[in-house]
Amino acid sequence: MPHFSLNAIQQLEHLYKINLINSCSGFKSANLIGTKSAKGKSNVAIFSSVTHIGSDPALFGFFLRPTTVIRNTYDNIKETGFFTINHIHEAIVDDAHHTSAKYDSNVSEFDVTALEEDYRNDFYAPFVKNSPVQMAMNYVEEYPIQANGTILLIGAIKDLYIEDELLEQDGFVNLSKANVVSINGLDGYLIPKFKTRLQYQRPKKIVQSNM
Amino acid sequence: MPHFSLNAIQQLEHLYKINLINSCSGFKSANLIGTKSAKGKSNVAIFSSVTHIGSDPALFGFFLRPTTVIRNTYDNIKETGFFTINHIHEAIVDDAHHTSAKYDSNVSEFDVTALEEDYRNDFYAPFVKNSPVQMAMNYVEEYPIQANGTILLIGAIKDLYIEDELLEQDGFVNLSKANVVSINGLDGYLIPKFKTRLQYQRPKKIVQSNM
Numbered sequence: 001m002p003h004f005s006l007n008a009i010q011q012l013e014h015l016y017k018i019n020l021i022n023s024c025s026g027f028k029s030a031n032l033i034g035t036k037s038a039k040g041k042s043n044v045a046i047f048s049s050v051t052h053i054g055s056d057p058a059l060f061g062f063f064l065r066p067t068t069v070i071r072n073t074y075d076n077i078k079e080t081g082f083f084t085i086n087h088i089h090e091a092i093v094d095d096a097h098h099t100s101a102k103y104d105s106n107v108s109e110f111d112v113t114a115l116e117e118d119y120r121n122d123f124y125a126p127f128v129k130n131s132p133v134q135m136a137m138n139y140v141e142e143y144p145i146q147a148n149g150t151i152l153l154i155g156a157i158k159d160l161y162i163e164d165e166l167l168e169q170d171g172f173v174n175l176s177k178a179n180v181v182s183i184n185g186l187d188g189y190l191i192p193k194f195k196t197r198l199q200y201q202r203p204k205k206i207v208q209s210n211m
Numbered sequence: 212m213p214h215f216s217l218n219a220i221q222q223l224e225h226l227y228k229i230n231l232i233n234s235c236s237g238f239k240s241a242n243l244i245g246t247k248s249a250k251g252k253s254n255v256a257i258f259s260s261v262t263h264i265g266s267d268p269a270l271f272g273f274f275l276r277p278t279t280v281i282r283n284t285y286d287n288i289k290e291t292g293f294f295t296i297n298h299i300h301e302a303i304v305d306d307a308h309h310t311s312a313k314y315d316s317n318v319s320e321f322d323v324t325a326l327e328e329d330y331r332n333d334f335y336a337p338f339v340k341n342s343p344v345q346m347a348m349n350y351v352e353e354y355p356i357q358a359n360g361t362i363l364l365i366g367a368i369k370d371l372y373i374e375d376e377l378l379e380q381d382g383f384v385n386l387s388k389a390n391v392v393s394i395n396g397l398d399g400y401l402i403p404k405f406k407t408r409l410q411y412q413r414p415k416k417i418v419q420s421n422m
Contacts (some may be wrong), residue, residue: 133237
């Protein structure tokens with residue numbers, strides 16, 4: 001079993017290191033975050049760190065890179081308070097991945113890909129048309145991470161739209177029915193196949209031994 | 212397309228709401244976090260929120276529920292400073308899921324499941340035997356999330372062990388080769404099938420119109 005110590009990891013070549021470490025959190029969510037600047041320029045960018053933080057209130061968070069890089073998504077959210085989260089499905093993987101290219105803020109990724117912006121219920125930020133799960137999000141708070149200068153940004157669901165056939169009777173949203181993708185590392189895309197749902201677990205009765 | 216407003220979400224029945232909102236961040240990572248109390252009682256628990264925060268230094272974070280519930284994982288990490296992250300693969304899904312049952316701190320989940328604890332290089336916390344990706348983690352810092360009382364806990368990789376055949380030439384770890392699973396919502400398990408890796412993206416040349 002290959003073993004990398006901390007020291008060995010630190011000495012790896014840059015690209016090898018980021019491929020390796022990005023793979024080791026497990027499978028990642030694949031989302032497009034839609035924003036619009038105060039001046040009205042739309043933006044859409046791929047994120048693999050959107051994480052469920054709580055259901056009541058309904059909160060999601062994601063991590064942004066340090067302020068030393070171009071961050072249109074962050075700037076637009078800070079200017080307006082609004083963003084959208086849109087699940088990436090198989091049909092739009094290539095265009096979704098292309099949004100990782102570093103465009104200046106005067107270019108909308110909607111203009112250089114086949115992704116189409118969509119507006120609903122007067123929400124300021126653009127949704128991604130035909131995405132099977134789409135959420136209008138309000139900015140809530142952020143945490144600068146001291147260990148590496150990234151930012152955890154947290155938003156609350158304002159509106160949630162789900163493709164009809166995904167929604168099951170008990171509220172479970174079966175993402176595999178829409179071929180929603182998952183990300184492995186920096187650039188690997190996978191189609192998760194539904195296997196099972198398991199029941200709520202209670203402790204087993206433990207037989208106390210007198211030995 | 213079904214639509215849930217914030218107001219509608221707030222009025223949903225509890226189980227429906229947590230099924231729904233937990234499904235909407237996209238596919239989640241599936242990890243077992245191994246810990247041991249200062250008194251030497253081991254613990255292993257399933258988490259679906261482990262997220263890559265950075266590669267240099269190599270940092271991962273996960274979210275813990277508020278202090279109002281039993282949190283052996285958190286208490287053990289705070290007592291000792293150590294934990295392990297172990298990827299869940301198809302063969303151990305049932306036992307991994309069972310670790311979500313609320314056992315008292317005097318019961319080790321290793322004793323009530325077929326999961327086996329494993330120790331390496333004198334690291335204090337237990338690994339999960341045969342997990343295809345295993346990491347020894349040092350506690351780094353934590354952030355109490357004001358919006359809902361959860362805690363973001365951040366750790367740094369001390370040692371990384373990867374099953375041989377997963378590691379590719381450029382550092383990419385092909386998790387699908389080990390049937391690593393992904394989680395949908397609270398209780399859905401999926402097997403992601405590898406589709407493609409896409410290239411590093413640079414901006415397309417934009418033709419400026421004089422119109």
